[in-house]
Amino acid sequence: xxxxxxxxxxxxxxxxxxxxxxxxxxxxxxxxxxxxxxxxxxxxxxxxxxxxxxxxxxxxxxxxxxxxxxxxxxxxxxxxxxxxxxxxxxxxxxxxxxxxxxxxxxxxxxxxxxxxxxxxxxxxxxxxxxxxxxxxxxxxxxxxxxxxxxxxxxxxxxxxxxxxxxxxxxxxxxxxxxxxxxxxxxxxxxxxxxxxxxxxxxxxxxxxxxxxxxxxxxxxxxxxxxxxxxxxxxxxxxxxxxxxxxxxxxxxxxxxxxxxxxxxxxxxxxxxxxxxxxxxxxxxxxxxxxxxxxxxxxxxxxxxxxxxxxxxxxxxxxxxxxxxxxxxxxxxxxxxxxxxxxxxxxxxxxxxxxxxxxxxxxxxxxxxxxxxxxxxxxxxxxxxxxxxxxxxxxxxxxxxxxxxxxxxxxxxxxxxxxxxxxxxxxxxxxxxxxxxxxxxxxxxxxxxxxxxxxxxxxxxxxxxxxxx
Numbered sequence: 190x191x192x193x194x195x196x197x198x199x200x201x202x203x204x205x206x207x208x209x210x211x212x213x214x215x216x217x218x219x220x221x222x223x224x225x226x227x228x229x230x231x232x233x234x235x236x237x238x239x240x241x242x243x244x245x246x247x248x249x250x251x252x253x254x255x256x257x258x259x260x261x262x263x264x265x266x267x268x269x270x271x272x273x274x275x276x277x278x279x280x281x282x283x284x285x286x287x288x289x290x291x292x293x294x295x296x297x298x299x300x301x302x303x304x305x306x307x308x309x310x311x312x313x314x315x316x317x318x319x320x321x322x323x324x325x326x327x328x329x330x331x332x333x334x335x336x337x338x339x340x341x342x343x344x345x346x347x348x349x350x351x352x353x354x355x356x357x358x359x360x361x362x363x364x365x366x367x368x369x370x371x372x373x374x375x376x377x378x379x380x381x382x383x384x385x386x387x388x389x390x391x392x393x394x395x396x397x398x399x400x401x402x403x404x405x406x407x408x409x410x411x412x413x414x415x416x417x418x419x420x421x422x423x424x425x426x427x428x429x430x431x432x433x434x435x436x437x438x439x440x441x442x443x444x445x446x447x448x449x450x451x452x453x454x455x456x457x458x459x460x461x462x463x464x465x466x467x468x469x470x471x472x473x474x475x476x477x478x479x480x481x482x483x484x485x486x487x488x489x490x491x492x493x494x495x496x497x498x499x500x501x502x503x504x505x506x507x508x509x510x511x512x513x514x515x516x517x518x519x520x521x522x523x524x525x526x527x528x529x530x531x532x533x534x535x536x537x538x539x540x541x542x543x544x545x546x547x548x549x550x551x552x553x554x555x556x557x558x559x560x561x562x563x564x565x566x567x568x569x570x571x572x573x574x575x576x577x578x579x580x581x582x583x584x585x586x587x588x589x590x591x592x593x594x595x596x597x598x599x600x601x602x603x604x605x606x607x608x609x610x611x612x613x614x615x616x617x618x619x620x621x622x623x624x625x626x627x628x629x630x631x632x633x634x635x636x637x638x639x640x641x642x643x644x645x646x647x648x649x650x651x652x653x654x655x656x657x
Contacts, residue, residue, distance in 0.1 A: 292629060293633070293636070293637070295636055296629060296632045296633060296636060299373075299374065299375060299632055299636075300625070300628050300629075300632065302373075303373065305611065305614065305615065306340075306611065307341060307373060308614075308624060308628060309607060309610045309611045309614060309624075310340050310341050310342050310343065310607070311341075311342070311343040311375075311628060311631055311632075312343060312590065312595065312596055312597055312610065312627060312631075313342040313343060313344070313596070313597050313600070313603065313606070313607065314342065314343060314344030314345070314346060314378060314380065314567060314596045314597065314598045314599070315342055315344070315345065315346065315598075315599055315600070315603055316345070316346055316347070316348065316599060317333070317345050317347065317351065317365075319599070319603040320333070320336045320337055320340060320342060320345075320603070321333050321336050321337075322336070324350075325350040325351055326351060327351055327352075327353055327357060327361060328357070328360070328361050328364075329361060329364035329365050329368055333365070333368070334368060337368055337369070337372065338372050340603075340607065341369065341372045341373055341375075341377075342377070342603075343377065343378060343596060343631055344377060344378030344379070344380055344435070344596065345365065345377060345378070345379055345380070346380045346381065346382075346437070346598070346599065347362075347379070347380070347381050347390065347433075348381075348382075348390055349390045349393060349394065352390065352391060352394055352397075353396070354394075354396040354397070355396065355397055355431065358391075358397075358431045358432070359430070359431045359432050361432075362379050362431060362432030362433065363432050365377065365379060365432075366379065366432065375632070375635060375636075376434075376635050376636075378434060378435045378480075378635070379432060379433050379434050379435065380433065380434075380435035380436065380437055380482070381428065381433055381435075381436060381437070382436075382437045382438070383424050383428060383436050383437075383438060384404075384405065384437075384438040384439070384440060384454060385401075385402035385403060385404060385405060385408065385420055385424060385438070386402070386403055386404025386405060386406075386407070386453060386454065387404060387453065387454075388454060389401075389402075391427065391428070391431070392424075397427070399427045400423050400427075402420045402423050402424055403420075404453045404454060405417075405420075405439070405440055405453075405454055405455060405456050405466070405470075406452060406453045406454070406455060406456070406457070408420050408456065408466070408470075409455070409456030409457045409462070409463070409466050410457075412457070412459075412462045412465070412466070414465050414466055414468075414469040415469070417439075417456070417465075417466040417467070417469040417470040417473070418469040418470065418472055418473040419473065420470055420473065421438075421439070421469065421470035421471060421472060421473020421474045421475075421476075421481075422473035422474075422476055422477060423473070424436065424438070424473070424474065424479075425473055425474040425475070425476060425477030425478070425479040426477045428474075428477070428479050429477045429478045429479055433479060434478065434479065434480060435479065435480040435481075435482060435528070436474055436479050436480070436481060436482065437482045437484060437530065438470065438474070438481060438482065438484070439456075439466075439467040439470040439471055439474075439481060439483060439484075440454045440455055440456070440467070440484060440485075441463060441464070441467040441483045441484065441485075441486075441488070441517040441518055441521060442454070442455050442463075442484070442485060442488050442489050442490040442514070442517075443455065443457075443458060443459075443460050443463050443488055443490045443513055443514050443516070443517060444457060444458045444463075444490040445458065445488075445490045445491040445505075445513060445514070446490065446491045446492075446493065448493050449489075449490055449491060449492055449493060450492060450493060450494060450495050451489060451490050451492070455490055458490075460512070460513050460514070460516035460517060461516060461520075463516070463517045464516050464517035464518075464519070464520035464521070465520070467483060467517050467520070467521065468517075468520055468521060468524045471483065471521070471524070471526070472524075480527065480528055480634065481526070481528065482528035482529065482530055482567065483517070483518065483521045483526055483528070483529045483530065484529070484530035484532070484569070485530055485531070485532030485534075485569055486518055486529050486530060486531045486532060486545065486551075486556060486566075487510055487514050487515055487518065487531075487532070487536070487545055487551055487555065487556075488510065488513070488514025488515070488517075488518075488532075489501070489503065489532050489534050490514065491503050491505060491514075492534055496532060496533040496534055496544075496569065496573045496574070496575035496576075497570065497573045497574060497575075498573075498574050499574050499575065499578075500535065500574070500575045500578060500579075501533070501534040501535065501575060502534070502535045502536075502537055503534050503535070503536055504536075504537065504538060505536060505538065506538045506539070507538070507539050507555070510536075510539075510555075515555070515560070518556070518560060518562075519560050522560050522561055522562045526562070526564055527564040527565060527634050528564060528565050528567065528634070529556070529562065529564065529565070529566055529567070530566075530567050530568070530569055530598075531545050531546040531551075531552060531556075531566055531567070531568055531569065531589075531594055532544075532545050532546065532569050533545065533546050533568075533569050533573050533575040533576055534575070535575075536548075536551070539551060544575060544576065546568040546569060546571075546576075546589050546592070546594060547580075547585070547588040547589050547592045548592055549591070549592045549593060551592075552566060552592045552593030552594060553592065553593040556593070557593060563630070564630065564634070565595045565596060565627075565630050565631060565634055566593060566594045566595050566596070567594065567595065567596040567597075567598050568589045568594050568596070568597055568598050569598060570598050570599040571585050571586065571589070571597060571598060571599055571600040571601060571606070572599050572600065572601040576601075577601050581605070581609075582600045582601045582602040582603075582605040582606040582609070583605050583606055583608065583609025583610075584609070585600065585601075585606070586600055586606035586607075586609055586610050587609055587610060587613045587618065587619070590610065590619065590623075590627070591618075591619065591623070595626075595627035595630050595631060596627075596631065597610075
């Protein structure tokens with residue numbers, strides 16, 4: 190499905206429902222009027238047998254009109270009332286069925302065979318240790334196979350401790366992708382934080398001997414988009430070689446404060462330049478089969494602290510964001526971005542006391558409706574102090590999902606967050622339409638991006654016993 194169709198279809202759907210209901214009600218009224226019209230005009234029309242100025246023939250003769258007995262005993266049928274709510278439900282059901290037909294058959298088929306547990310599992314993006322309970326996890330052994338089959342999460346994020354050397358890393362990631370495909374025929378996102386500069390997991394390990402990319406502040410100095418594209422290509426090339434398919438980069442934060450902790454990680458302070466550089470960096474990743482994830486929506490370039498360590502409040506109005514921090518994300522949407530990370534900073538002028546990742550105003554209202562984004566929204570790590578200081582793992586997961594996020598990154602406790610999401614879905618706090626919305630987005634990227642290192646055909650040829 191086209192990334193932008195769903196937003197337009199929502200508007201069209203509402204208009205169609207209104208038009209159909211109006212037509213049905215008008216039709217009912219017209220039908221009622223047609224039925225009632227003869228009875229209304231009968232008293233004022235002359236009887237065919239009546240002579241002008243005289244009594245009807247039957248009255249003069251003293252005979253009762255034929256059929257009078259039947260007429261006097263006739264019970265007038267009541268006009269059926271039009272139940273607008275029932276009509277609306279019927280129309281919505283018909284439209285839902287029509288919309289389902291627009292879902293790619295492969296995606297629809299994959300969702301239809303999933304259990305509720307598997308559907309909810311697809312929403313989580315976690316460390317391998319959260320699944321295996323083995324720290325560190327550096328291989329796909331029996332423990333990984335057993336635990337992943339029980340909880341086949343949609344994505345795995347790896348850190349430096351998971352990488353021993355190039356051979357081990359490539360084997361681990363290739364085996365993990367094969368395992369995922371063997372479990373439910375769906376690839377798994379294999380991600381890493383590899384921004385360049387100080388935020389890297391592979392480049393800091395001397396056994397890999399990859400070309401190091403400087404921090405984005407250095408890359409962005411001078412506004413050369415070619416330098417940003419080259420940095421993305423360099424990182425994308427080695428990540429793809431080892432088996433990754435997603436990088437949590439580029440940073441699209443606009444540096445609006447010299448004291449901001451993003452100073453070395455941001456491309457700069459000019460919104461347009463930051464947007465150009467981020468899109469170019471993302472293009473370099475994509476050229477090498479790596480899905481870019483822009484971060485940290487709506488922008489934390491004004492923050493003086495990291496949300497990983499404490500709550501952060503940014504005093505920016507929506508008007509200020511529109512001319513500043515939102516510019517790079519608007520450019521990312523125009524460049525067909527399919528992954529955006531929502532940060533945990535609070536914006537009290539927009540949604541007081543609510544982290545951006547859990548703000549329906551910022552996710553649905555601004556990112557979805559205003560910017561027109563229809564790709565995957567993933568939260569920043571939910572084990573951040575900005576989240577755990579006020580939400581339980583389950584509360585955070587459900588709040589972020591209902592605010593419009595599609596994937597939940599690194600909850601403080603995976604089991605608790607997973608159970609809360611499953612319970613919320615099964616008791617109706619999360620609607621089936623809302624869950625389908627996210628699943629279609631996730632599977633669309635997984636199955637249509639063409640950026641996955643292990644094909645379904647290759648995985649099908651690999652028997653379970655062939656996995657190391």
